Amino acid sequence: MKVNAIRMHQYGGPDVLQFDEIDLAPPAEGEAQIRHTAIGLNYIDTYHRTGLYPMALPAGLGSEAAGVVEAVGPGVTEVKPGDRVVYTGRPADAYSERRNFPAWQCVQIPDGIEDDQAAAILLKGLTAWYLLKRSYRVQAGDSVLLYAAAGGVGSLASQWAKSLGATVIGVVSTAAKAALARANGCAHIIMADDADVAGRVRELTDGEGVAAVYDSVGKDSFIASLDSLRPHGVMVTFGNATGPVDPIAPVELAKRGSLFLTRPILFDFIGTRESLLEAAAELFAVVASGTVKISINQRYALKDAQQAHIDLEARKTTGSTVLVP
Ligand code: NDP
Secondary structure, rough: EEEEEEEEOOOOHHHHHHEEEEEEOOOOOOOEEEEEEEEEEEEEHHHHOOOOOOOOOOEEEOOOOEEEEEEEOOOOOOOOOOOOEEEOOOOOOEEOOEEEEEEHHEEEEEOOOOHHHHHHHHHHHHHHHHHHHHHHOOOOOOOEEEEEEOHHHHHHHHHHHHHHOOOOEEOOOOOOHHHHHHHOEEEEEEOOOOOOHHHHHHHHOOOEEEEEEEOOOOOOOHHHHHHEEEEEEEEOOOOOOOOOOHHHHHHHHHHOOOEEEEEEEEEHHOOOHHHHHHHHHHHHHHOOOOOOOOOOOEEEEEEHHHHHHHHHHHHOOOOOOEEEO
């Protein structure tokens, strides 16, 4: 079968994304063939595109999509044709009209959640889940610092953290994003161009510092983030929007109060079907209860993936973005 898909033949800027026609084989053992109805855009897609996270080329792109199971390969028990499913994972090939994917990583979409909403939240919402419930377990009364608070992960994480009783200090780059972040539950906002983020955090926390920093900005914010923590605080560095963090000496953690440092990645928290379903159930529950609201603030046709990447990297997007095949 022929399908349209984004293909990369080399690493580079958004212009390496080509809209090609490719051959799709029937699903192999353990695979489901999914006809995509909505594809999630994620910042990790830019790391794959640039080669920061290397892949074998030529390659597809995209780590998240929702759609309908059209066929299953031998041995598949987790899903069946006709199921509405959403998935996140590798290999990155979600920027396509349809693809084959391991069935055990597909999650049935509950009634009440549309396909595009599922594609908008699975990767980002599961990330918010492990950040707040595994990397550092937020306690009621904690103050936490959250970067890119009006972005995809940030919009979901700020709402969820507030519901857990945290005081969320959000970092954003514009006044419009500040308004969104406040609406999503951030109690305080620090502007991203503030030269003294750690000083502002101290002011906002009566000099104490925050219990945890959720830092997706990476290289440029790392030291200010460490400086923002209270003694025994947890530094969660989980993204590279400004590039990967430079190596540091462990003594830097000692100097600032016996800090903890973790560099997590989602796929280590959903590596079994049991853990994936547990996490997804928690995510769908906070959506169903209205605790976490989904904002799809941009939509692009799949063939316009280049423009979606340009806008994402130019910091023009807010909330979630969906590509429509
Ligand atoms: P976002 O929608 O949050 O977009 C990225 C945001 O980062 C921008 O909107 C911008 O917000 C901020 N940013 C700060 N500096 C820059 C810069 N120099 N260039 C571009 N953006 C910048 O993306 P996602 O929700 O998809 O992902 C958020 C982050 O989380 C990413 O860094 C991603 O890699 C990471 N992530 C990590 C995972 C993991 O398991 N480790 C899983 C999922 C995501 P502002 O303008 O307000 O500063």
